[in-house]
Amino acid sequence: MISAIFFMNQKGEVLISRIYRDDISRGVANAFRLEVIGSKDQRSPIKNIGSTSFLYIHCGGIYVVAVSRQNVDACMVFEILHRIVDIFKSYFDGAFDEDAIRNHFVLTYELLDEMLDFGYAQNCSTDVLKLYITQGQGKLRPEKMKQEKLNKIIVQVTGATSWRTPDIKHRRNEIYIDVVESVNLLMSAEGNVLRSDVSAVVQMKCFLSGMPECKFGMNDKVLMDKESSSRQGAVRRKSNAIEIDDITFHQCVKLGKFDTDRTISFIPPDGEFELMKYRTTENINLPFKILPIVKEIGRSRVECAITVKSNFNSKMFGTGVVIRIPTPKNTAVCHIMCTAGKAKYMPDQDGIVWRIRRFPGDTEYTLRAEVELMATVSLEKKVWSRPPITMEFQVPMFTASGFHVRFLKVVEKSNYDTIKWVRYLTKAGNYSVRI
Amino acid sequence: MTENTFFTEMKKGEVNELRSQLRNAGNEKDSVKIIEVVQKIISYMTLGIDVSPLFSEMVMVTNTRDMIQKKLVYLYLCNYAEKNPELTLLCVNTLQKDCRDDNPIVRGLALRSICSLRLPNIVEYVLPFVLKGLVDVSPYVRKTAVMGCGKVFAVSPNAIMGQDVQLIDKLYAMLRDKDPQVVINTICTLNEILSEDGGMTVNSQIAQYFLTRLKDFNEWGQGIILEEIAAKYTPQADEEIFDILNLLDERLKHTNSAVVLATVKVFLKLTEGMKNIHMQVFERVKASLLTLMEGSEHPETSYGLLCHILLLIQKLKNLSDGTITLYADQYKHFFPLYNETLFIKQIKIKVLAEIVIPQNVADVVSELREHVSSGDVVLSKLAVQSIGDIGIKMPSVAGFILSTILDLLRLDVDYIYHACFLVLRDFHRVYPESAEKTVT
Secondary structure, rough: OOOOOEEEOOHHHHHHHOOOOOOOOOOOHHHHHHHHEEEEEOOOEEEEEEEEEEEEEEEOOEEEEEEOOOOOHHHHHHHHHHHHHHHHHHHHHOOHHHHHHHHHHHHHHHHHHHHHHHHEEEOOOHHHHHHHHHHOOOOOOOOOOOOOOOHHHHHHHHHOOEEEOOOOOOOOOOOEEEEEEEEEEEEOOOOOOOEEEEEEEEEEEEEEOOEEEEEEOOOOOOHHHHHHHHHHOOOOOOOOEOOOOOEOOOOEEOOOHHHOOOEEOOOOOEEEHHHHHHHEOOOOOOOOOEEEEEEEEOOOOEEEEEEEOOOOOOOOOEEEEEEEEEEOOOEEEEEEOOOOOOOEEEEOOOOOEEEEEEEOOOOOOEEEEEEEEOOOOOOOOOOOOOOEEEEEOOOOOOOOOOEEOOOOOOOOOOOOOOOOOOOOOEHHHHHOOOO | HHHHHHHHOOOOHHHHHHHHHHHHHHHHHHHHHHHHHHHHHHHHHHHHHOOOOHHHHHHHOOOOOOOHHHHHHHHHHHHHHHHHHHHHHHHHHHHHHHOOOOOOOOOHHHHHHHHHOHHHHHHHHHHHHHHHHHOOOOOHHHHHHHHHHHHHHHOOOHHHOOOOOOOHHHHHHHHOOOOHHHHHHHHHHHHHHHHHHHHOOOOOEEEEEEEOOHHOOOOHHHHHHHHHHHHOOOOOOHHHHHOOOHHHHHHHHHHHHHHHHHHHHHHHHHOOOOOOHHHHHHHHHHHHHHHHHHHHOOHHHHHHHHHHHHHHHHHHHHHHHOOOOOOOOHHHHHOOOOOHHHHHHHHHHHHHOOOOOOOOOHHHHHHHHHHHHOHHHHHHHHHHHHHOOOOOOOOOHHHHHHHHHHHHOOOOHHHHHHHHHHHHHHHHHHOOHHHHHHHH
């Protein structure tokens, strides 16, 4: 398995290293610096130098490198590395950069020691680690802890429901569901939708006492077809069901039950977690349509006319709408005119950035721009790579796929009432229109 | 005072200063000061500065109730133990005392550290504690002790394989431990120790036991079980194969890509003998892999999945003699997006070139065309190459491909010229009649 983990900055300096096995030499960090960071042409996240493999991820300006001399499972290593970064982020309040690591190097050593033993992943779940690896200032005083509490922590670290301790108590039992859909769109220059899909995440925040069993229901076509066929109904109810291509679940969901009768039943971890991810490609309601007309006139001017139309109920609003219209690298000046929001040419982003704070449904806004290019004296003609127009937006209480939470049942021994909240949000994933 | 201040410049002779500081603090039993100095030493060690001369002083401060100080000192000792074998013997005493502490976390820490010292001359001291740890009441200590066996084996194989110890049998018995993490560590250790014999033996009892209890393990454990046990097990009867396939089917819905890929591996290996079922496996797993690839936030995981997807496509083509092309209908999902990392774009183009069928060739080729003018030299060349490859593999669209390549020449860019001419040369070898059209 993993022989060592290194944290390196952009210059190739080692910030922290942890060596788990002694089958690698101390010079491996140098080798990595020369071959990968120095070469600047990174064509693969895996680099093999001799019989040593370097698997690395790049996060927040830091390279997290796993070194191995065995035929290690590459995807497992990447998952472990990403999990390590996530855990650090949760300890460092979201920051993961050189300073954060230098400031908390003691904590980093402790965590690396606990998460991997001899190169094999042990328990990498944030809640459990937080129980006995506290922040730098707080010292664990083992002699003051009661023996039972200690035993409970131990069972958590190694047990099967490693994501939940048995005796959690909350005064108000609440459960929040956030359905966050990312719409990805790729439209060709001719206006054809090349591909469109929605990948969504259902995030939950559970503040429930005890060990509650939850059941989650959605308007999944397979389930609703089953239900309508089992009823002896004559009326064919027009189901507003959505066809989900594929779903993946958090490790707390009982997968067997889903297979047999499409019910999602689980014992949730306490706090915030990702319940499931799903993907649909059919019947997607695209919230915005962009109609671009971009003309290159000679070698000195580009004219664009971009129309954006919103495709949802006029009572709803899109927020944080940003449309980026790329311009050639040798742009001098842009004359812009738009019917809503503010648009400015940003040279560092090589394009016009058009921001609209509130975009009501069923409306159309246009932007017209005349881009003047600087005269170039280069002999070789460089083709403008024509990057696509990209868009960012958030539309609350709207789902592009039509996903709907039908019910959420919570069952616990003490039979308490739970307060439930559901929120939908559609945001732009990779929303691009080619020009 | 933040710990960042420890990373300021160091002058020569400061190591000596640290030594006197540590000695004084140790004599005064000033625990706050000791921790400060120890943290400073570790920060120097992190920076790569050699603080090994301080070994004897560090040994003196191993005796403490403070967990953080303990961890730091043990970290130092494990790092520099190889250079100071005689001095290490001095701290073995403290480590042994900690191995008998009431607190299981302290016991586990001491056990882990003592096994990581990597010195042959202390193995005789270590082994009794490892053996005691194997039957400790706390699972935390047990799991550390199991890993310890693997570590000791790496330093001194004879100690583990010795006759009177009978460690291998003890480890096999621990496969049925109540605690999942202990069991996983046991599997890893057995495979390490028996690696020369091809790993641990997996008979049908063991395989059944683990496959039925797969859900009790966390995601890393599941990945290891699937890799080490399921993939190495050869079932006796066909029915058993189907049982295992049904049992593992739901693993395909897991969020961890390593678990899903390990399941795919097991499926493929088990069905090797049955050609029809084997080919059905590919169809069964393709949706899960695609969802994972699309939904992954991290390019590295997507890259790993895409490499496997490419492999599966090629494999199925070989098995079915070119009749079945996996993902041919979902070609749109492999269109590289503008802001993706280079290595992802590259492998997606490679995949696109493999999944062309007559129904989608027009769309795929127009997509590849877009990437020729992408701006990155290697990517453009790869795109042109792929267009050419498609033309050679599919004679029915040779004419279309040829006109596409000739069109690309009009872009008037150096490296595109080179790539196009290479493609045209290969084209004419395969289709000599196209030469005329090119010349005009």
